Amino acid sequence: MEIVLIRHGKPESAINPVLNAADYTQWIKRYNASMVAENSRPKSINAQYKSFYCVASDLNRAVHSAQIYLDKSPSITDKLYREMEIPRYKLPFKLKAWNWVYLSRILWLFGVKGPFESFKEARFRADKATDQLILLAEKHGNxxxxxxxxLNRFIRQSLAKKGWIVTAKDDGFWGVNQLKK
Structure with missing residues (x-):
């Protein structure tokens, strides 16, 4: 049995302007609604994955990535597989969008609360997603x-704790994480 976790391609809206906190919240909304950019394509495609049972996050960039990579839509899309929510805090300064993401993730990891999924809740969801993938693998094979x-990083760690062997690891856009049992 094999479970392959592929990160979506680079979103159309993955630009890096200087933003205040309110603009950053709007940037996140655009990022979450975005399709994959025209110039973002996998470096290589493992044709074997076309025969695997395909599951995706219900966010556009994940579904679009499956369509680009496999030339077909996923069998299942589910919000369970959405990214761990990007935190947003009302801070009184301007930063580039990706610096907001990094700073917000650090605050989030340290437990600073806000109007979004907590780190603890996100970890719980990643474990639930892992269990769901294992059930799907038992039913459908690969x-x-x-x-x-x-999210892929935490699912990979959870699968490894459950005895799955990591045979490939890449967290970049179009990155492939491959695990075997």
């Missing part, structure tokens, strides 16, 4: 999931 960087 699975390919098109999801997101941080």
């Amino acid at each position: 699975i390919v999931l098109f999801a997101h960087g941080v």
Whole structure:
């Protein structure tokens, strides 16, 4: 049995302007609604994955990535596989968008609360997603999931704790994490 976790391609809206906190919240909304950029394509495609049972996050960039990579839509899309929510805090300064993401993730990891999924809740969801993928693998054999960087990292760790062997690891856009049992 094999579970492959593929991170989506680079979103159209993955630009890096200088933003205040309110603009950053709008940037996140655009990022979450975005499709994959025209110039973002996988470096290589493992044709074997086309025969795997395909699952994806319900966010556009994940579904679009599955369509680009496999030339078909996923069998299942589910919000369970969405990225761990990008935190947003009302801070009184301007930063580049990706600096907001990094700063917000650090605050989030340290437990600073806000109007979004907590780190603890996100970890619980990643474990639930892991269990769901294992059930799907037991039913369908090999699975390919098109999801997101941080979530894929936690699913990979959870699968490894459950005895799955990591045979490939890449967290970049179009990155492939491959695990075997």
